[in-house]
Amino acid sequence: MSKLFKCLHCGIEFEATNYRKYCSKECSFDAGGWIIDEKTNCWNWSGRKSIDGYGMFYFREHIYSHRFSCECVHGPASKDKPLCLHSCDNPSCINPDHLRWGDNTDNMHDKRDRDRFNRKLDKEKVIEIKEKLKNYVWGSYSKLAKEYNVDIKIITGIHKGLKWKHI
Numbered sequence: 474m475s476k477l478f479k480c481l482h483c484g485i486e487f488e489a490t491n492y493r494k495y496c497s498k499e500c501s502f503d504a505g506g507w508i509i510d511e512k513t514n515c516w517n518w519s520g521r522k523s524i525d526g527y528g529m530f531y532f533r534e535h536i537y538s539h540r541f542s543c544e545c546v547h548g549p550a551s552k553d554k555p556l557c558l559h560s561c562d563n564p565s566c567i568n569p570d571h572l573r574w575g576d577n578t579d580n581m582h583d584k585r586d587r588d589r590f591n592r593k594l595d596k597e598k599v600i601e602i603k604e605k606l607k608n609y610v611w612g613s614y615s616k617l618a619k620e621y622n623v624d625i626k627i628i629t630g631i632h633k634g635l636k637w638k639h640i
Contacts, residue, residue, distance in 0.1 A: 539565075606631070
């Protein structure tokens, strides 16, 4: 049985069987918001983020904001180009000018071309990271990832004992 709800973003009344805040994906996306970085021209998602720093919003399911932004401007992903790639290497960026569809080979080429393969940690840096993680608070992973210029998954793996176990 449907009920009438009012969209918190656009104010339009809509019918739904369960309570929803927004009438559409577009309103849910717009409500998430973003902040434009004047230096990089990145549109940094200011709503909810995944542990990897990718923006997310909810409309009947969890949706990555960068993928939605890319789809709105560049059309849907295809079977041969299923990944949404950032030219800015900023996972929270949703600027469609920085996004494109690609495949794993494109992603590996980006990593090679931007020298992201060579950002290895040494023993001393891992010890520093482990010491800093003793006082873990929400946001420590992304802060340390930026500080040491590594992917957040590396910091998470160190903290959970999945990476650099021998130290």
